[in-house]
Amino acid sequence: MAKKNQQEFVQHITPRSEDFSQWYTDVVKLADLMDYTPVRGCMAIKPYGYGIWELIQKQLDAEFKRTGHQNVSMPMLIPESLLLKEADHVEGFAPEVAWVTQGGTEPLAERLAVRPTSETIFCTMYAKWVQSWRDLPLKYNQWCSVMRWEKTTRPFLRTAEFLWQEGHTVHATAEEAQEETMQMLGVYRDFCEGVLAVPVYCGQKSDKEKFAGARATYSVEAMMQDGKALQSGTSHNFGTNFSEPFEIKFLDKDGTQKYAHETSWGVSTRLIGAVIMTHGDERGLKLPPKIAPIQVVVVPVAAHKEGVLEGAKAVADKLEAAGIRVRFDDRDNVTPGWKFNEWELKGVPVRVEVGPRDLEQGQVMSVRRDTYEKAPLAIEGLETEILAMLDAVQSNMFETAKAFRDAHTADVHTMDELGEQVNGGYAKAMWCGEQACEDEIKNRFAASSRCMPFDQTPIGETCVCCGKPAHKVIYFAKAY
RNA sequence: CGAGGUGUAGCGCAGUUUGGUAGCGCGUUUGGUUCGGGACCAAAAGGUCGCAGGUUCAAAUCCUGUCACCUCGACCA
Numbered sequence: 302m303a304k305k306n307q308q309e310f311v312q313h314i315t316p317r318s319e320d321f322s323q324w325y326t327d328v329v330k331l332a333d334l335m336d337y338t339p340v341r342g343c344m345a346i347k348p349y350g351y352g353i354w355e356l357i358q359k360q361l362d363a364e365f366k367r368t369g370h371q372n373v374s375m376p377m378l379i380p381e382s383l384l385l386k387e388a389d390h391v392e393g394f395a396p397e398v399a400w401v402t403q404g405g406t407e408p409l410a411e412r413l414a415v416r417p418t419s420e421t422i423f424c425t426m427y428a429k430w431v432q433s434w435r436d437l438p439l440k441y442n443q444w445c446s447v448m449r450w451e452k453t454t455r456p457f458l459r460t461a462e463f464l465w466q467e468g469h470t471v472h473a474t475a476e477e478a479q480e481e482t483m484q485m486l487g488v489y490r491d492f493c494e495g496v497l498a499v500p501v502y503c504g505q506k507s508d509k510e511k512f513a514g515a516r517a518t519y520s521v522e523a524m525m526q527d528g529k530a531l532q533s534g535t536s537h538n539f540g541t542n543f544s545e546p547f548e549i550k551f552l553d554k555d556g557t558q559k560y561a562h563e564t565s566w567g568v569s570t571r572l573i574g575a576v577i578m579t580h581g582d583e584r585g586l587k588l589p590p591k592i593a594p595i596q597v598v599v600v601p602v603a604a605h606k607e608g609v610l611e612g613a614k615a616v617a618d619k620l621e622a623a624g625i626r627v628r629f630d631d632r633d634n635v636t637p638g639w640k641f642n643e644w645e646l647k648g649v650p651v652r653v654e655v656g657p658r659d660l661e662q663g664q665v666m667s668v669r670r671d672t673y674e675k676a677p678l679a680i681e682g683l684e685t686e687i688l689a690m691l692d693a694v695q696s697n698m699f700e701t702a703k704a705f706r707d708a709h710t711a712d713v714h715t716m717d718e719l720g721e722q723v724n725g726g727y728a729k730a731m732w733c734g735e736q737a738c739e740d741e742i743k744n745r746f747a748a749s750s751r752c753m754p755f756d757q758t759p760i761g762e763t764c765v766c767c768g769k770p771a772h773k774v775i776y777f778a779k780a781y
Numbered sequence: 782c783g784a785g786g787u788g789u790a791g792c793g794c795a796g797u798u799u800g801g802u803a804g805c806g807c808g809u810u811u812g813g814u815u816c817g818g819g820a821c822c823a824a825a826a827g828g829u830c831g832c833a834g835g836u837u838c839a840a841a842u843c844c845u846g847u848c849a850c851c852u853c854g855a856c857c858a
Contacts, residue, residue, distance in 0.1 A: 320852090322851085322852065322853095323851080323852080326851075337849085337850070339849085341848095341849080393857090394857095396856075396857095397856085397857070418858090447858090449857070449858080451856080451857065452782060452855080452856065452857085453782095453854095453856090455851095458858090459857070459858075463858070465858070520858095531858095532857095532858065533858085534858080535858070567858070568858080569858050570858090571858055572858095602816070602817050603816055603817075604816075605815085605816070606816090633816095635819085636815085636816055636818085636819070636820060637816065637817065637818075637819095638816085638817085638818040638819050638820085639818085639819045639820090640818095640819090641818050641819080642818070642819050643819080654817070656816095656817055657817095658817080659817090666817080747854080747855095780857095781857095781858095
């Protein structure tokens with residue numbers, strides 16, 4: 302927490318330029334998104350933060366439904382024997398599993414894992430539900446929380462328990478599974494860019510970075526304003542890696558038994574962290590309108606004067622009737638200036654000030670959170686203007702973030718260039734495909750490979766690390 | 782889990798070196814004046830000093846242990 306300084310306009314938030322991590326922590330707390338709890342690494346998400354999550358859920362869920370998925374609910378507890386069935390999977394997750402060992406007063410015969418992810422329980426059920434090619438595909442999703450006993454935690458970015466969705470699908474053919482994997486990656490990309498206004502690089506993970514148990518993992522990678530990468534969503538093609546140990550088999554049209562092909566994909570409350578660190582500024586949170594619980598705040602000015610409160614209320618009602626999420630801030634114990642700062646801290650995209658002079662002239666004063674631009678608007682037809690302004694804020698936030706991302710991405714051809722570039726952004730490089738080179742880069746620069754973009758147009762001929770012939774284009778960055 | 786840091790009123794902090802009645806600012810409550818970018822005056826309430834042991838006539842302060850959070854690493858959505 303920054304020391305209070307009466308001279309400074311922003312008193313509470315540690316300057317972003319001074320200490321990005323502390324700035325993030327301050328914003329998360331001061332914007333009232335969450336609070337710490339007595340449970341190690343587990344946060345309480347407060348109404349304003351949960352409101353953001355609800356808007357994310359609502360819009361993503363609609364996309365899942367549109368692409369033919371249905372929601373289900375699986376148990377939170379997974380018997381140890383199920384978790385052990387896929388070797389890579391258990392090896393990847395075992396270190397961070399929390400265990401239930403006792404039921405009531407009796408020790409359990411077999412301990413139960415608090416799910417760190419639900420592949421194993423889904424697969425177990427799928428083995429019962431899939432018999433024939435007619436049963437396929439199965440395209441299910443669940444919204445739930447999972448638990449991973451992380452060593453160090455940070456609000457929204459890495460918590461021991463977190464909210465997410467996990468889609469798990471079963472298909473008859475490898476082609477269909479790959480199509481599904483790519484389709485859902487596309488859903489995530491479109492959602493991040495179109496709804497969260499967070500530009501992302503999409504591509505395939507290296508073997509070192511892929512999901513435990515996956516044949517192939519694809520991800521959407523965002524860039525935070527300190528130049529670090531945040532993996533924001535993943536989509537996995539399992540092939541038959543899980544269907545074989547779990548015996549998910551079906552009788553195909555040709556009369557033979559075949560193993561099914563599976564996928565899984567997920568995004569979490571980490572997306573909220575991505576939004577904060579992509580868009581926030583010195584005054585606090587900056588929310589894209591599509592996920593802002595409050596899109597417009599109406600602040601009466603000189604509210605004690607005749608007719609002001611009523612006039613401002615009418616403006617708020619008018620906007621609300623147009624389907625805009627509006628807060629009418631008629632608190633009488635804080636001044637308008639205080640409210641301006643508070644709503645900016647909380648990232649409300651548009652503020653509408655209504656004072657006596659405005660009402661006389663049949664207008665209001667609008668202020669955009671993204672540009673601080675002030676503009677008088679006529680009350681007549683205001684809702685149309687505000688809706689257009691919200692669209693403008695949404696697209697401007699994306700364009701600004703994209704320009705930042707592009708300006709902090711560069712091609713590199715030597716290790717020196719790479720080391721320099723990952724200090725404040727993404728390095729695009731050629732890579733030979735050997736994990737030894739990834740390890741070397743990790744050791745020297747604390748940077749990891751993020752993904753191999755689908756556009757594989759070469760930018761060189763040799764590996765940035767070992768100098769041997771290289772055919773893969775890949776991004777490296779320091780990551781959260 | 783390794784290194785470092787911080788736990789004192791709702792929030793932010795001082796006090797700890799050198800043990801001796803618990804302090805400040807903001808916020809809160811009440812009344813009044815204010816109101817176009819974090820208003821002002823007056824009065825009031827609010828704390829077993831993270832927790833547990835120990836040393837001492839006496840511990841926020843010294844010792845031991847422990848927990849939580851923050852930062853940086855290693856590991857991960």
